[in-house]
Amino acid sequence: MALSAWHGRSTRTSITTLITTLVVSVGVTPAVSAQSSSDTLTATASRQHTAADIAFMQGMIGHHAQALEMVALVASRSTRLEMESLAERIAVSQRDEISIMQRWLTARGEATSMPHDMHSSHASMPGMLSPAQMDSLRTADGTAFDKLFLQYMIQHHEGALVMVAELLRSPGAAQEPMVFQIMSDVDADQRAEIRRMKMLLAQW
Structure with a gap:
């Protein structure tokens, strides 16, 4: 079910690339037999998620939700085609990732949002914009919005990269295939978008 959600996204890793990544990650050479590859993938798929994985998925859903609030403002406040294109890219990728993360959490009997006693830390997650x-x-x-949006979205994206780094520092985390995939996609997509936004800021 989750793999079908990746089709149509140019930034998503193909099934073949994912298989290669998983095989290489456990130290199997390219000359491995088909049976060995199958055994490797079965073992990888059986890896258990951790509490850090759950917290990452729940937190990233909330993090992405604020980004969607931000991009929703672009249509009525900017006249630049570059901004419209950027906002659409962010909206599509982050809605897709939210859907995947929600399904992953639901399938494991976990809440799709952070527990109530953690909401106070939600707003202080890396990169999150303050109410002000x-x-x-x-x-x-106009132009003032464009520049402010880019500055704030760069801040927001850089916060997501901090969340990825924190996950990787957690023992045993990011080993479950879908968590690894989401983490990798967040890292790759947002690094690319940060570069693009910094270029736009430099031009304006």
């Missing part, structure tokens, strides 16, 4: 920053973005317009 969100208000300033909502009231900006």
Whole structure:
């Protein structure tokens, strides 16, 4: 079910690439037999998720949700085609990832949002905009909005990269295939978007 969600996304790793990555990650040479490859994938698929994996998925859903609030402002406040294209890319990729993460959590009997007693730390997740920053973005317009949006979205994306790094530092985390895939996609997509946004800021 999850693999079908990846089709149609140019930034998503193909099934063949994913298989190669998984095989290489456990130290199997390219000359491995088909049976050995199958055994390797079966063993990898059986890896258990950790509490850190769950927290990452729940936290990233909330993190992505704020990014969607931000991109929803672009249509009414910017006249630049580059901004419209950027906003659409962010919206499509992050909605897709939210859907995948929600299904992953639900399939494991986990909540799709952070527990109530963790909500206070939700707003302080790396890169999250403060209420004051969100208000300033909502009231900006034209070029002032464009520049502020780019600055804030770069901050937001860099926060997501911090969350990825924190996950990787957690013992045993990011070994379950879907967690690894989401983590890798977040890292690759947002690094690429940060580079693009910095280029736009430099031009303007």
